[in-house]
Amino acid sequence: MRVPVAAANWKMNKTVGEALHFLELFLDGWEERSEAEVIIAAPFTALLPMRHTLGKRNIGLAGQNIFWEKEGAFTGEVSPDMLKDVGCTHVIVGHSERRRYFGETDETVNKKVAAALQGGLLPIMCIGETLEQRDAGKTLEIVESQMEKGLKGLNGEEIKGIIIAYEPVWAIGTGRNATPEQAQEVHAHIRELLAKTWGKELSAQTRVLYGGSVSPDNTLELMREVDIDGALVGGASLTPDSFKEIVFSAIKAKEV
Numbered sequence: 347m348r349v350p351v352a353a354a355n356w357k358m359n360k361t362v363g364e365a366l367h368f369l370e371l372f373l374d375g376w377e378e379r380s381e382a383e384v385i386i387a388a389p390f391t392a393l394l395p396m397r398h399t400l401g402k403r404n405i406g407l408a409g410q411n412i413f414w415e416k417e418g419a420f421t422g423e424v425s426p427d428m429l430k431d432v433g434c435t436h437v438i439v440g441h442s443e444r445r446r447y448f449g450e451t452d453e454t455v456n457k458k459v460a461a462a463l464q465g466g467l468l469p470i471m472c473i474g475e476t477l478e479q480r481d482a483g484k485t486l487e488i489v490e491s492q493m494e495k496g497l498k499g500l501n502g503e504e505i506k507g508i509i510i511a512y513e514p515v516w517a518i519g520t521g522r523n524a525t526p527e528q529a530q531e532v533h534a535h536i537r538e539l540l541a542k543t544w545g546k547e548l549s550a551q552t553r554v555l556y557g558g559s560v561s562p563d564n565t566l567e568l569m570r571e572v573d574i575d576g577a578l579v580g581g582a583s584l585t586p587d588s589f590k591e592i593v594f595s596a597i598k599a600k601e602v
């Protein structure tokens with residue numbers, strides 16, 4: 347059984363004060379839930395104070411980006427060790443906004459994924475097609491190429507625990523989510539690819555999240571699909587109540 351994941355991607359939102367206020371409300375009445383894994387990808391500046399507030403609670407923290415070198419003259423970058431140091435368990439790699447605005451490529455994604463794993467962080471590797479690519483019938487081809495290049499050179503043992511986030515670019519921040527059927531088709535393909543290249547066991551263990559306009563209203567139907575193991579949530583993760591609802595829907599969807 348794969349434990350479902352509800353991951354918040356706050357992007358460039360929330361000061362330290364706002365992040366802590368979110369936690370105060372989110373944690374109010376919160377009981378540790380083993381049926382789902384909750385991860386919050388916050389801005390770098392908020393990570394350490396959030397870790398202090400979370401204490402030993404079983405809520406993961408993630409960076410939203412990472413650099414592959416260990417240290418040195420790389421102005422503006424943050425290393426795997428630095429993220430570990432502030433209590434991160436995960437890091438988002440290759441988000442489409444980073445690919446679009448900051449020139450990330452499958453090759454740099456590959457270096458970042460490898461460096462994160464090497465540094466003891468679990469990457470949440472984002473992949474997904476643009477609207478043009480979908481309209482041209484190239485979705486599966488694009489996703490396949492992003493998977494192969496992003497995970498190139500890594501063996502099954504190394505990528506154990508990695509999380510894949512399928513985020514169609516046209517669904518991000520648009521209010522237009524992929525239908526459960528559209529997402530399931532791609533997720534099944536991703537799982538097949540994992541099995542083909544890294545083995546059935548790894549494929550059966552790896553969580554594949556859907557992202558793109560996930561909201562409390564559509565989580566349940568998306569997560570009822572057999573190969574959708576959770577959600578990477580942008581806009582709807584910024585308010586504690588709506589993110590909490592998404593966590594509970596994720597649990598509900600996977601109840602047997």
Ligand code: PGA
Binds near residue numbers: 582
């Ligand atoms: P959204 O963003 O939920 O606001 O569409 C998702 C993401 O970019 O990870």
